[in-house]
Amino acid sequence: MGNKKTTIKDIANVLGITPSAVSKALNNHPRISEKTKNAVIQVAQNLNYQPNHIASALRKGKTNLVGVIIPRASSNFFSSIIEKIEDILNDKGYNVIITQSNESYKKECASIEALLFTQVDGIIASMANETVKLDFYNKVKKKGIPLILFDRGENDLNVDYVGIDDYQSSHMVINHLVEQGCKRIAHISGNSNARIYKNRIRGYIDALEQHNLPFKKELLIESNLRQKDGRKIMQQLLELPERPDAVYASGDYVALGALEVLKQNNIKVPEDMALVGFSNEPFSSIVTPAITSIEQHSEKIGELAALTFLKRVAAPNEEVSLNKMILTPELIVRGSSLRVKTD
């Protein structure tokens, strides 16, 4: 068999018309007759024609590729956001390139570089914990392609953003813990350079104040939020002269690590130590005790991010109004923090 790929030209030859006419027929150009259009479609099918997307991208200056950068795919939060983004964008003829930064600034830069190299039509990203310098993201902005951040964003970048109200999240958690009778609430935070963790810290401190609880510096600990960080930090907390009676962790994995140490030390959860995580990862409901957590409505975040991208490509020149979309989170109360049995 002639193993060459069929091109628009082959179709043209069969029908005795020009490639240009074929192209127009396939793109449903108004000036092409129905008769020709049908004939072209027929022949295209017969020859098993597959449009060369690369050629079209070169000519049109548009690849129909969208890059998505996430810190880790293994987190359910991110993977479900991606799923939603894919859903929506695939429908509109876009393909999604997913890359992971693994929370590393260096890897993130490499990802951006790679995506720009691939000439994606836009980037939807959540920043690595490590990332402080915004140079690479500014590079994206300078390229003039849409850049949408979610969850982990920076105000300074001045781009569209979708996320939850982190300040309020902390209030929800602290209010709940206080209701449960907790008085010395520790907070395991992420990198305080990142906006979201900064906001959660602010919320934590303000909420404590509202409840007339003192803020103790030694109960606020910054970390990388991995499971092993949780183990280490909980160890530390247990060694304090005055132990906390509750821990509000800014992630479920770090909370899980903390829980392990608590169990090892036979500390009763929630009676002796209440525990709250963040993100509502599936495992938080299956460990014992199940971990109270914050649900961030990831599908909604994914949806909004995708729709915002589409809006931007549709109207690239509406420079002014940035979209900052802030969703309201939800506290999912479970065994790890439920001291007061209400029945």
Add this chain to the structure above:
Amino acid sequence: MGNKKTTIKDIANVLGITPSAVSKALNNHPRISEKTKNAVIQVAQNLNYQPNHIASALRKGKTNLVGVIIPRASSNFFSSIIEKIEDILNDKGYNVIITQSNESYKKECASIEALLFTQVDGIIASMANETVKLDFYNKVKKKGIPLILFDRGENDLNVDYVGIDDYQSSHMVINHLVEQGCKRIAHISGNSNARIYKNRIRGYIDALEQHNLPFKKELLIESNLRQKDGRKIMQQLLELPERPDAVYASGDYVALGALEVLKQNNIKVPEDMALVGFSNEPFSSIVTPAITSIEQHSEKIGELAALTFLKRVAAPNEEVSLNKMILTPELIVRGSSLRVKTD
């Protein structure tokens, strides 16, 4: 500022040479003098030249994009494979497009379609549980681009494959359970159409025979391996007139579901019912009791898959020798199956 992108032509104009010379200089063509090469690189830098990857892809018929299809990113097994694949391929100048099938045949077909449309240089995939028809994968083969399968593959496809020895895995599990004194061992399998589950079933049956244990049809149950499937099936197993005293599940999630039901029913694990999972997901070590599982060496799988791809693109015409790479798995014994305390 003149917001046009710099092209090879601009560089040529500055230096008074032809675009062709510039292209060759940038590609380190041996016939271009060092002097010209340096000059070109210099000017390219000054003008902030970014090569147009699309144009080059069109001309060369190569996108330097590799598609990876996995059932779910949320499984640690798959996400760590991807991480490794990315590592290796990025190094070689490839970018990786990740897509999820969500275990759905339809979504998998759509993914393949999308990847072919994007004109990836190759596809590395693990099949969805649902997938039985191989038509779309055959389409990939017909395109002539490398196709490498891992974990979930099919012999009929006749392509490179990386995975573990599933037959042996079952032996390891059964041997271990028998050592622990189990006599009625149930097996929760995945879709028996898939090669890997078929092999595990074979291994299960043969191993039972080796130990002179009878194979009971009602103790072999096929499922989708989700957590909820585990709950349902364990419920069923408990209702049998003769309960099993051990369950070997072909996945950690399904094992977890089973464990939940066991705990609810106050059945002692491992004393009354031993439990073994598969894949060694991180959570298997953190639940109580920790679940015995099979470690599949995911990084190694990812590495081999990536290297095989590279080998194929390097020598596309070595038609004959397919690579079927079968790794030896490892049984990680934990509390859920450890009855005999050895100290």
Add this chain to the structure above:
DNA sequence: TACTTTTGTTCCATCGTTTGAACAAATATA
């Protein structure tokens, strides 16, 4: 009938890079 408008198509340049062939100049070989 003469002229305008509409319709359907062809023509041709273009997107930016690559590559084999061609060619002149420089260098090596006999």
Add this chain to the structure above:
DNA sequence: TATATTTGTTCAAACGATGGAACAAAAGTA
């Protein structure tokens, strides 16, 4: 010195699809 080889570059044709301008034919209008 004549001839062969090497070196450095230009030439020109791709890769496949696109879209505006041009153009002929058909249809509509006066």
